[in-house]
Amino acid sequence: MADAKARPAARIGLIGAGFMGRCHANAFRSVGGLFDLPAEPELRCLADVDEATARRSADALGFARSTGDWRRLTGDPEIDIVAITAPNALHAEMAFAAIEAGKAVYCEKPLSVDTASARSMRDAAVAAGACTMVGFAYLRNPMIRLAREIVGSGELGEVVSFRGIHAEDYMADPSTPHSFRTDPAGGGALTDLGSHVTSIARYLLGPIAAVNGTTATIHPRRPEAGGSNATRPVEVDDRAVFLAEFESGVTGATEANWAAAGRKMQLAFEVAGTRGSLAFTQERMNELLLYPAEGAAGRRGFTRIEAGPEHPPYANFCPAPGHQLGFNELKVIEAAELIEAWAGGPPAHPDFEEAYQVQRVIGAVQQSAAERRWVEPASL
Amino acid sequence: MADAKARPAARIGLIGAGFMGRCHANAFRSVGGLFDLPAEPELRCLADVDEATARRSADALGFARSTGDWRRLTGDPEIDIVAITAPNALHAEMAFAAIEAGKAVYCEKPLSVDTASARSMRDAAVAAGACTMVGFAYLRNPMIRLAREIVGSGELGEVVSFRGIHAEDYMADPSTPHSFRTDPAGGGALTDLGSHVTSIARYLLGPIAAVNGTTATIHPRRPEAGGSNATRPVEVDDRAVFLAEFESGVTGATEANWAAAGRKMQLAFEVAGTRGSLAFTQERMNELLLYPAEGAAGRRGFTRIEAGPEHPPYANFCPAPGHQLGFNELKVIEAAELIEAWAGGPPAHPDFEEAYQVQRVIGAVQQSAAERRWVEPASL
Amino acid sequence: MADAKARPAARIGLIGAGFMGRCHANAFRSVGGLFDLPAEPELRCLADVDEATARRSADALGFARSTGDWRRLTGDPEIDIVAITAPNALHAEMAFAAIEAGKAVYCEKPLSVDTASARSMRDAAVAAGACTMVGFAYLRNPMIRLAREIVGSGELGEVVSFRGIHAEDYMADPSTPHSFRTDPAGGGALTDLGSHVTSIARYLLGPIAAVNGTTATIHPRRPEAGGSNATRPVEVDDRAVFLAEFESGVTGATEANWAAAGRKMQLAFEVAGTRGSLAFTQERMNELLLYPAEGAAGRRGFTRIEAGPEHPPYANFCPAPGHQLGFNELKVIEAAELIEAWAGGPPAHPDFEEAYQVQRVIGAVQQSAAERRWVEPASL
């Protein structure tokens, strides 16, 4: 028998053991077997605000150590990459500490709770030359990458319209209690979901020059967190709709809604060009609809492209088409790009700069809704 | 053998022998065998601006007579109902003449080319006590009627959001020449298609208090009509997107687009309420998706309701579900309601009043786009 | 004003005022305005076994006269075309009388209740040189016609497989009483629905050389017709599945089922060839899915073709794509082909000969199920 060669380690410190923390852990566990990486992630330490949770989660997820104090993690010299999955309001402080300690930073979206702090994070990263990545996982979908390739190739001709939606229903029930999501500092459907669809809009069509939106708080009160019967007012939006004018001249309407009864993952868009169109919904994340405005009369229509090995990096997961990727595998792709960037490959995307630009759009929509006028993200 | 009893006649005069003129003719031919009507439509006269066309079409469609002068038709004492399918800019003049002559008026949408003329038409109809109907045919779809019933019954709880689209691609090709559709007086995608989706929005959710939109002319020049190589500028929109605030407080985003490559009939909406949701597209016009936010956990989802005899007036066409109606049959339903209203039944809907309200919304969006601000339809 | 020219009349006698009778009447009323026909159908007489029903229906549908004795209709010299929509067991007798009287015969499907009587009908029609047509309406769908065109053109390469289904649920409830559909002479799901899918299979792929099937009676007893509480045994199948070997060598599996809970119109097929595939369901009757096994890698997929004016005879109903036809309009197309054939145009299809061949397939499946072996339709 032959012994296998070991790759160098990329030592991971993960902050947060919730939904996204588990996703990150899973991604780091499996990415090395799927991608030919310059380094193998090593699950070094897990931090959670609750020490017992941290310990249990470290055991469950396979981290070597745990801590209840995230500063011990960001300060640990044996950690290379800090992954931040804590509530949005904590991202900035954690990122500053990690950058200062010379770590690469992999931060969950949205980057921060407002434009100012996002700008500071971006500035700190740039100043330090830090490797950064922000977890807009849907951008990793091979079908979204294909959409960008199709738009960029000119197959659609000149793009003339955009429509974007991110609607789910996890806050549709007024008895769902407050959480960090409804925190006035940085919560709301626009921030939580609108940032996703904005990141896709920018990925496909480029910068947004101006926005005009309106927001609504559908459920004015929710119970306190923790099982209390008491309620308190909701100060964030449950839903936002906004018009967008891209720098290219394209206009579009966009919606963010976390109270859309029945919608579990309607992250959808439609892009029309002078020579064709694209339509997509994450509800059927392994399919992309492409309409080429050419071909024999009577034979045209939207073609349902199913994800397959022709659509990178699908082939890293499966050599046969139609087998489908799931959400967790988008995070695996994210982890692969991160490791490559950290090891000296091409810069990760979206980095803090890009995530800051997304945040500006969100901020501009908020200002637009408050002032009932068009607002330019670049003015924030 | 027994001889059949004849019903009294409702004598029809039709202006225009194009797409909609043929639809009207077909509807009047068949409606009497499908609905138990107080009168049988009789195809008395067809007018078209081109006399030869009028004659040929009268022969083809089964009208007894034809004329190249529509005023002879509106003035004919042997005509009861005047159906107007001429270009939008002519609607007002024709309707005035017909109303003055005491006829019922069945006018294609949009009612007119601007808010002022639409108001005059509404005023004339009200003053004369005329029976009027405007051809927003999609409202006749049993699935849309079902949607209204579901919204009205409270099955969705309180409605919280709306999204509407009417996108087609019949003007997507820049070589498609000018026509009445691109006439600066009353043309454009917003007028042509936006009026449909607005009529549905109002039918389901009631009046719209304010709008904020933007319009775009995608193809700045088109060939002259009639095969010329010369082009001239397009002065109307190819596409409009607008935010709407309903009087009920609901907000929504709406799109009208006649240059959406690949879309043939994307007249679609989604309505979310606190207890459920509806989704519909005319692309699958015999289906309505209903999500009830109740029932056993793990068994919930959007239910695809297929049109059947439980959905009036489907049963007039077929006793068995799933057989499907087509677009032309929506016009048959329209004709049935018109004949009933003309014969003294309940007033037709949408009448000139309702169509005027739709026109105000369209006008408000145009003003909003020009002035880049929110505009109230009621202010027009 | 100019008076219109009248076309010669094609005088229609209709037997049966049920579901299909109404469809025929509607088709004859409207077809003349939609197709450029050599003759205009005239609704001359309606016969129903119940004289009062006949009279009421004649009034409602617009027939000039009515009778309770169909022999007066088939013998009426002022009738040109006899349309038979009576229960299956009566088709033969009526057709014989009509053919003998020199009429054209338009008979609902299935042609008859067994192979022997179907053969007699075919023989009588051939001997008399009668113009005949059988109402396999789904064949009239422009999308099915397109499918045949695609198969015939070789776009799919050599066809290698077929799968056909016709599943509905109108007999799924065991409390649905007996009717002509459950009559041991000629009833059953295989006869009622299996004949439709067989007609499509033959239309697309040609003759069937051998079948091997099994049938099931899901509900062994049903109530007597007419509201009685008494039940009696069901002697026909509720469901049949059979393998088919086409003369071309293609094999396929086919299902007929009238107890398929939830299915309202699952008349569906899938045809694969060496260079492409087709998939269709009447549930979305205005769409055809086409997969061409060519084109750029990563861009292939099933293309959803929506019915439009490129797909004859869609343009007779509407000049714009995406507006959709309904089931009743398939009967209008059928009526148009019938009138043209009667007036000396190309022979109608499917005629009695073709319907007899379908009946042989059904008979062969029945024999196959009884004897548990492969049976050749040609042997019946």
Added chain:
Amino acid sequence: MADAKARPAARIGLIGAGFMGRCHANAFRSVGGLFDLPAEPELRCLADVDEATARRSADALGFARSTGDWRRLTGDPEIDIVAITAPNALHAEMAFAAIEAGKAVYCEKPLSVDTASARSMRDAAVAAGACTMVGFAYLRNPMIRLAREIVGSGELGEVVSFRGIHAEDYMADPSTPHSFRTDPAGGGALTDLGSHVTSIARYLLGPIAAVNGTTATIHPRRPEAGGSNATRPVEVDDRAVFLAEFESGVTGATEANWAAAGRKMQLAFEVAGTRGSLAFTQERMNELLLYPAEGAAGRRGFTRIEAGPEHPPYANFCPAPGHQLGFNELKVIEAAELIEAWAGGPPAHPDFEEAYQVQRVIGAVQQSAAERRWVEPASL
């Protein structure tokens, strides 16, 4: 900081580094972070017939050692579980060796190349009391588990019909060369894909009493493996269709096809009962369609259930609905059940016994096709 607790190891030896080998490796890498298992898989050794491939793959997938001789792996006392992903014809020999050495055996499907060898494998496993599992991965889909739960609960009433399909197109191109899949000993579409749909049929509806099928070789010759221009005959089927009679009395039609142009993963079924129906396709593997034949008239329809945490074990992967699992995660679920069974939990399913029963059905279809008659799997 706290050090994490280590779980005991389940030492894995994997034979085969192809598509399925990589799937197994990925599953074993990630399962421990997703399921609360009694043991953590440890990637001990990878064997492949080509030693260099084995070495490279061990490095890439994270195995500690590699070998070109699978007998060294099955004989290694430091291995607990042997995973077999070698060509079908080798399964038996490898399984015998592993069972003899006291290992648990995780074998890819189909269990073997014929009924006789599958029976021997089953017998060996039973005699040794071995823990066995066979990789019918699609059974792990939470939606399939839900389907079984729904059928078992009686929600559909008495099941009356089944239709099953497994169609792909990876062998549709005649220039695709020979491989183990076309090996006369154990290859063919029926064996490769028919075994999947049969495993689902049995999982949902129980044992199959009799089958009657026909097979076809669409492409009679294929190139030799290895890039040669020479071709040799294909001795296995490209496609099979068969009727099945379940012991319960239900009948159904089933298709296996690896030359279905355009189909990438049409593993689909439809089950109808007296009170409802289910429809599924792996093309949309995170959805199950359920029709309950109850509820308000006019509101019924197929409900599209999207996979979520109510559908075990979805919640192990994600706490939020709609995020979707992919194919690889079905293998993770498989690995979890295997580890639990190996560690003394409930026996794995499907084990060698179940896979042998599937093989008997496949064998019976082959015999049926050869002899053109109904064959009982129990007779083999």
